[in-house]
């Protein structure tokens with residue numbers, strides 16, 4: 001770890017203008033890592049541009065600096081260094097992939113075991129709870145002085161990627177990192193309330209539709225559900241407004257594997273996978289062109305038929321692996 005992070009630091013020292021890029025369909029860890037690393041780089045004397053090629057979900061607009069995140073545009077000038085955070089493969093950064101193709105010096109900072117090492121310098125460590133926790137270690141090495149906004153933004157990703165300190169990626173280092181950031185001014189109650197308690201009533205109606213679609217198979221060890229584009233349109237919501245339902249499916253007592261599919265547009269859905277104890281969902285995600293962690297992964301499913309039909313192949317693969325598991 002020390003050698004990798006030192007190489008990352010040397011690249012940063014040589015650069016002046018840094019583009020910090022997160023992944024499409026951003027979550028709390030992505031937004032936290034992009035913003036806190038950009039804030040830290042600025043304090044370190046660099047010009048930093050936070051960038052994510054996707055709409056930022058509205059629940060994050062209450063956080064500092066989020067309005068500074070840029071979507072891809074041809075007006076963004078070429079940086080001397082691009083740092084990709086929380087993304088396991090280059091297709092995850094949307095149109096910013098173009099900058100990598102042009103050969104601009106690049107770094108990846110990521111905690112996904114499925115990372116494809118697509119930058120010049122790769123600091124990949126799946127033992128970290130979150131990319132945000134890696135950012136904290138990097139900024140400490142850089143001797144960056146934290147103010148309360150930076151502490152808050154850095155805390156955000158650690159809290160969200162651990163399901164608010166509940167998942168199996170939580171160890172003592174997570175609590176130490178969180179405690180350090182709280183001492184520096186992060187407000188845990190603000191983060192929890194802003195992320196968890198700002199739902200629109202339409203999201204609950206949509207949840208009712210998702211509950212209606214639940215199927216429980218493989219001796220009740222596998223729960224899955226989906227929402228179509230029409231379901232989202234009926235409640236004037238988009239798939240970005242409806243996250244977390246896959247966790248509800250996993251919370252069913254007998255369930256080991258949960259799958260939730262959201263149709264983003266005709267012929268394309270995002271599939272989220274979760275497991276509880278022993279099943280490696282990242283193998284399923286990789287088989288369908290995606291990636292992630294052992295207990296939380298995802299991929300994009302493209303199809304010509306309808307969504308329910310397209311899901312059959314994925315459902316069968318999970319069902320047959322569950323039947324063969326000796327656990």
Ligand code: 5GP
Nearest residue numbers: 088272273290291292293296297298299300
């Ligand atoms: P979620 O189900 O919440 O979208 O994602 C769960 C995990 O899988 C996250 O760590 C996320 O980065 C990863 N993931 C989700 N979708 C994709 C995808 O299409 N490709 C890759 N490589 N990873 C994904």
Ligand code: MN
Nearest residue numbers: 029086131161
């Ligand atoms: Mn993450």
